[in-house]
Amino acid sequence: MRTYGAMQLIEGGSAWEMSKLEPHVAIRLKQLFPRVPKNSTGPFRFPRDLMHAADLDWFLTRYPLAMTAEDREALDGGRLAFNLQQAEIERILLPNFSPAPFVGLRDGQNVRHYQMQAVELVRRRCSLLLGDEGGLGKTYTAGAFLCAEPCALPAAVVCDPPIMDVLGIKASEARQIVDPHVGVQRTDNDTSNLRKLVERYLEKGKAVARGDLAKTVEATLNEAEQHALFE
Structure with missing residues (x-):
């Protein structure tokens, strides 16, 4: 068979390289993969x-x-896993999807079906951009995920100061989902509270939050202080 x-x-197996x-x-590759620089002559690299x-x-x-046979097998395995993931996502989005019961909610609190679907999508994909219209309960969806997924805590929620009060009320109504040693804290116009909050999270999760993550957090806080992003 001819190859091109x-x-x-x-x-170490973390990326693909075409050469x-x-x-x-x-030329065709650059047309189909827009992130490939148009002026590049190769080799071309892609995340695995x-x-x-x-x-x-x-x-x-x-x-x-x-x-090689080993690399071909790795590519086939990735494609099959992608197809399985897509099939699972389609199953979750079906009207008759029935998720596992949620734990940790207070009496009288319920998670709506479309919110449960969003939580399951986050579990499968580890990320989600939720674009529901206002009033459909995006805050409850985020809280439901924190209730349903033990590994999601501790969590830091970044939002505008006026939203923090609403977030704290909604969280306490559904469940005390924030770290009891930290609580819901406002930043207002002062980044010192935010810095203390992030530092405590990094200290508690130092087994996983270290290196590049810590440097990124530090750079973000320094930039916020320099440009008064919280005013």
């Missing part, structure tokens, strides 16, 4: 995640590339 270049796993692509294949595995596998059906 080569692809392999690099950086030695024929010119017309490289499920979505890229599916897309790259699809690209190789049109332009086969030379690969």
Whole structure:
């Protein structure tokens, strides 16, 4: 079978690299993958995640590339996992989807069906941009996730100061979902409270919150203080 270049796993298996692509294949690649710089001549690198595995596998059906058997198996595995994830997401979005019971809610508090669907999507994808209209309970959805997923705590919620009061009320109505040692704290125009809050979270979660994360938090706080972002 003719090949139009080569692809392999690099950086300890954390990324894909395409190299030695024929010119017309490289042009087509840039058209289909907009994040590839137009002036790049290769090699071309892609993250090793499920979505890229599916897309790259699809690209190789049109332009086969030379690969080792191990790398081909890794790509196939990523594509299959992506397909399974998509099927699971479609199942969650069905009207008759029945999630597991939620724990930790106060008596008389309920999570609506569409909110439970959103919580399950976060569990599967580890992230979610929720665009519900105002009044549909996005705050309750976030609180429901914190109730339903023990690994989600401790959590830091970033929002405008006026929203903090509403958030605290809603959280206490549903469940005391915030860290009892920290509580809901306002930042208002002073970043010192925010810095103390973040530092306590980093200290409590130092087993996982370290290195680049700590540096990112520090840089964000310094920028906020410098430009008065909380005024």
